[in-house]
Amino acid sequence: MNILISSLLGVAAFVLQVATVIGKVGVSVWPRGSNIYLGECVLLQCTLGSNFRSVRRYQWFRHNSYTAPTPNPRHVVSGDSYSITAVTREDAGKYWCQADWWKDNTTLVAVPSMPTVLIVSELPPPSLTLTPSTRQIFKGETFLLQCPYSSGWKMMQFSLDKKDLYTSNCPTPGDAVSIDKCEFTVAGRESQLYWCEDTKSRSNTVNITASNGTIILKSPAFPVFAGNKVVLYCQYRIGNHSNATFFKNGREIIAETFFSSSDGVIEMTIENVTLEDEGLYKCASQDRKMESPESWLSVRPARGNFTSTDGTAASTMGSWKWIILFCGIVLLFLILLSVWLICHYRYQRFCTSSCLALPIENLPAVELPATKQDVTEVQWDLSWMEMSSLLDKQLYPGT
Structure with a gap:
């Protein structure tokens, strides 16, 4: 009996402890809010309460609790982070994470978070301007960001590596170009999300990756439209290189035209980009000893054609x-x-004035009867006509 009571108390304590941590696992969305825009980058972060000390692993789920996120090159899961590059309409839905942690180093407890619903907005966001327009940049280089309007906006940064949020109030000494422009110098190797926001709305986001390597791929930072000309640049940090190999989704690109400039930048041009050109691109040296990080090229349908x-x-x-x-x-x-109502109205008026029974004096002459039987029939006819005339006078006075 004592063993049973102690077992029940242990189970109750365990359930109570699990109940105290349920609800302390959540999903944060960066940039903040559930509305996301087509073509931008979004980060989901699994956040934990103070009760979690030793998390063994994180799991991510999408749409329902039985399926993990389907493999998608735009969706990258890394521990407590879930990033989406070049958002499409298909990315809308429910997302949540699950933290598996050790209780007293003996029992593995799985605690799910509440689901977060992402809504993909069809309206174009206030546009953020990036110069140069590329997702990859060398450490020590500078780039320029410009908010949509000249007042009321704050430049926001979120470090994908450190999971920290920063606010840049331009202008600041040494960093500001004007009130709505911020110049940044990449100090370390990390990826960051940048966007502008005010009290009511925000702009689209852009993900910029700083590289400390020897080669990078400069591709459009924002979605391009089908039919446009797109140029990809393979840039070496040092040395005058005239050759490079481009890859799409891990496969070498053979058919495209490459061009080498005097500063050692190798260009690959896609004259008429289509939706089939979407994918992960990278470049490498011919001996494959130097490779750039991968970047996603996002292609939207031609302007005016909104085929999903x-x-x-x-x-x-x-x-x-x-x-x-x-x-x-x-x-x-x-x-x-x-037309039917007009004809019906005219027909009613016509019948009222012209389709009435004729008075007796206007009746046509009737041939005199030749026999007694004929006289009787004529008398009956006359009586019926007189009765009809009388009824007509009552129904249509004035006739």
Whole structure:
């Protein structure tokens, strides 16, 4: 009996301890808020309470509690972080994490977080300007960020490595170019998210990776439109190199045209970019001893064509065609109804004035009866006509 009571007390204590930590596991979204924009970069972070001391692993889930995130080159899971590059409509939905931690180094406890719902906004965000427009940069180089408007905005930085948020109030001595522009010098090797925000809204984000290596790939930092010309630059830190190899999704690119400039930058040009050109790109030296980090090239449908990524037609022109067709059908119905009402009204007036029974004096002459039977029939006819005339006078006075 005592063993049973102690076991029950142990289970109750364990349940109580688990209950105290449930709810202290959460998901933070950077930039803050559940609304995200097409083409931008987003980071989800699994946050823990003070009760967690030894976490064995993190697990991420999407849409439901039974499926882990499907493999996607734009989705990268690294411990307590879940990053999404070049957001698409398919990225909307519920996300949550699970922390597996040791209780007294003997029992592994799995504690899930509450789900966070990401909503992909179809409206274009206030645009952040980046110069030069590239996601990769060498340590020690500078780049320029410009907020959408000249007042009320703050430049925000979030370090993907340190998980720290910084605020830059431009202008500051040595860093500011103007009130709405900030110049940054990369001091270390790390990746950071940059965006502008005020009290009501925020701009889109951009992810900039600082490299301490010998080679980087400079690709467009923001989505490009199908049909445009795109140039990828493979840049070496030192040395005058004239050759490089470009890769897409891990495979060497053979058919494209390469061009080497005098400063050792090798260019690859895609004249008419399509949705099929989307993917992870990198460059490397010919001996493969030097490789750049990978960057995602995001391609949007041509301007004015809003076909969704899953192939369903969502163009504005198609919607307008259906609306115009529906309005035409309704208008035709109203015209036919109006014509019918007018004809019916005129018919009623015509019958009222001209379709009444004729008075007796206007009746046509009837041939005199030749026999007694004929006389009787004529008398019946006359009585019926007199009765009809009387009824007509009562129904239509004045006739």
